[in-house]
Amino acid sequence: MSSTRRDLFKGLAAAATISILPTAAEARERKSAPSDAVGLLYDTTLCVGCKACVVACKEANGMAPDVDGYGGGLYDAPEGLNEYTRNVIQLYRDDEETSFVKKQCMHCVDPACVGACMLGAMHKGAFGVVSYDASKCVGCRYCETVCPFNVPKFEWAKKAPKIVKCELCRDRLAEGKQPACTEVCPRGAVIYGKYTDLLAEAHHRLEAAPNKYVPKVYGERELGGTQVLYLSHVPFESLGFRFSDEQAVPHVQQTVQHGVYQGFAAPVALYALLGAVMFRNRGRDES
Amino acid sequence: MSTIAQRLRLSGVSRRDFLTFCGKLMVAAPFGLAITDFLTPEAVAQAVGAARRPSVIWLHMQDCTGCTETLLRTSQPDLASLLFDVISLDYHETVMAASGHDAELALRDAMKQNDGKYVLVVEGSIPTKDEGIYLSVGGHKGIDLLKDVASHSAAVIAMGSCASWGGIPSSTINPTGATGVDSIVKDKPVINLPGCPPNPYVLLAAVLEYAATGKPPQLDALGRPKFAYDRTIHDHCPRRAHFDAGRFAQQFGDEGHRQGWCLYQLGCKGPVTHAPCSTRHFNDVVDCWPIGIGHPCVGCTEKEIAFTVPIHATVGIERPFGPDTYPEIHAESRAISPVATGVAGVVGGAVLAAGVLISRNPGASDE
């Protein structure tokens, strides 16, 4: 009995030691946007809620109308992003405050979805655009589970379902065109450009009119940084941006994982250890 | 045959009046017609004026004469008479002076003089049942008359829904086997102008286009000119903003109805009806069209809608667009099914009960 307990604690101690490895391992470096990164800058003070961007996105991507939304079958009225809607305008209204907000993929610098995807169906492609390749997708929805912005959506109704999300019109980008949403915006509320230019422009606007905005460019540092940046005149939490932590989502999981596995060294070592112990134990019985 | 410009000079129509007329043509058909594809009324006047004054023979079949009336009820007398200077209406049973045998002679003469060149306008549906005996004009069966006159024409215009696809007489049991012109006339170009009645300027534009270019205007799959019938009423409705904002009249005379709100819920067929009425009104009076006076569109141009679907029955929206309202930041998803929770409870309870029972009889197996 006592030897069992002893062995038990031996085993747990070993396990605990292995788990400390992550803290001993090198901290994972914070990623930065690629040099040719592009993005969007959305400014709530300029948006009038015309929804031209919603219509343009639907047309550019050949998406079906969403008549299950709040329109009672009469309208194409998505309540939020879904399998028919890659881009949506929502309204925040409190007693005194009102703001529109455009929601689509944030094209994170260090995306959780990319870290999650087994075969890289979700990957960061040209210009840092988070892109989707259905041929490598098994439909596990893990990317959907981990995205902090709840962006990837799944085609639940289809027999051959895919993940649906904004891909920054990467086909149009390859042709040198702008994304559909920025092309039709009548007031320049959402604009497209090089990430570094957009970030500079965002700060320029904050400096030029500090009382107009909440003094932050959302996406500059949040969750590891995103290539889609937001300026707002109301608190970002009110617009549905729940998280302000600066650590990239995959940071902890990958630090732990790489710390434990150390490449493939730890598993191989453990395998050798197990085999060696079994070899030694042959013919001996400590019952 | 003289040109239109020559005839107008003869009749003493002022150039100003003719230019006004051309301007109206341009408004009626801003695109899709060769004759209005110019930038100024002067240029249109040039093109129209140079055209040969077309001979028009107008036949009445099973009709109510509404399509003729729409032509005559243009409220500016100058324009009504201008009409008869622009086209040579060589046979029209309602407006011509002759009757009886003289009328028949007039028809034969008109056919002989303009053989192969006249435009045949047909108003009313053609009965085909029982060999077409349900319409007899001057002793001739309607269907025979149509075939005869059409065979010597250059082109046929089916004026109104009855001539286009059968209209009111063809609804429900269609006791006379009423049908449209293009089911009978196969060897001549047929232009369908459905509507009950259609807009008179559409007829004029179509006729003049033919006269000036020798070709009909661009037609859609149902033979209707695209310049007038390519859009639905809903696409161009002046009350569209109310639809988008979700403001509907629920009953005739209620507050919404008085405010001029959207008539969709009263059965407006605008979303499925191709017609130009929303932007080109009748009788030369602004807002003189059904929705304009507060009655839902009944879809009078569409064969599947008019006189078939009840007037106050609502229709589906084929191409839904976004409403004026907005989704909230956090939307509610579908509620949890009480059935599922109930089943889960039953299953969980059964498993627990089984567990307790088995724990009282350790070693009892499934043997």
Added chain:
Amino acid sequence: MSRSYKILLGLGALGIALIIWRFFAGLGASTALSDGYPLGLWIALDVVTGTALACGGYAVALLVYIFNRGKYHPLVRPAILTSALGYTMAGLSVAIDLGRPWNMWKIPLFIGDWNLNSALLEVALFIMAYVVVLWIELTPALLPPSRLTRILDRALIWIIALGMLLPTMHQSSLGSLMLLAGPKLHPLWNTPLLPLLFLITCLAMGYAMVVFESFFSGRPLSPMLANLQKIAIGIGIAFVALRVADLAWRGHLGLAMQLDLYGIVFWIETLLWLAPVLLLSRSLFLAAMCIALAGALYRFDTYLVGFQPGPGWHYFPSVSEMFISIGLIAIEIAAYIALIKRFPILAGSRSHT
């Protein structure tokens, strides 16, 4: 065929019929899954909890082959059978849950596309490998002696070692999976210790399930089972201590005291781990069941209850979802019963090698 066996087969048949329907109707119609909760009952129960409950083979193998407690050897084979069936059913559940299962074959073969950062890739590969290893470990019991079985006998050490390596990796990675959910996982469950916590709970659950299943084997209960249960209880206590220490270290102990859904389920979990201390002397069966439930609830909480996609999202499995899971479990149980009757799995069965 006993009546309860017929019920199992009936439930299994219903499950299969529903699975066929699921592939025609799509996931939206056959489940209550949504964009807020893309992972649901099939993942949390069939895969994550099911594989942990099927860790008996792993747990007992550790005891017998690493800690050299030969007296538990008779328990190895039935535990391996449970593991083989449990993991196979888990694999089937994954295939049913996937939206694009026709791409599954690419996972082990498209090596150039492997995302080595993905914990899910690791879980998938190692579960696939482990299922193969488990059935190989069973071949001596299932097949008559032949050249194949003799080759396997000689390689047995390395196969068994693999059978201990693989679960260590993927059971801990099942914890890492939810670590990536990051800010969407409630702090009571979101800790860098998740892989370790999942690993040790799966061991406790493995031992508990070995005890639990012995009650259905139709054999008298062995006194060894009480020992196994004590190991499980010991691991459970260590787990609770580790969790409380971790919460205190991260400054979230206050959350456990809150009277909301999260605080309450945390306490239910904790009590389920600790209750067997009192129950052991009175009912071995209930003690084992408590450990199994504690581990299951911990996993459900990590994957579903503690998962916070944002306001407005709810999830409760649909009836068809539930009966597909129930059907698969019923098939698993029925297969276990059938196999232990026909093959030398249990100690003392004829032609025991």
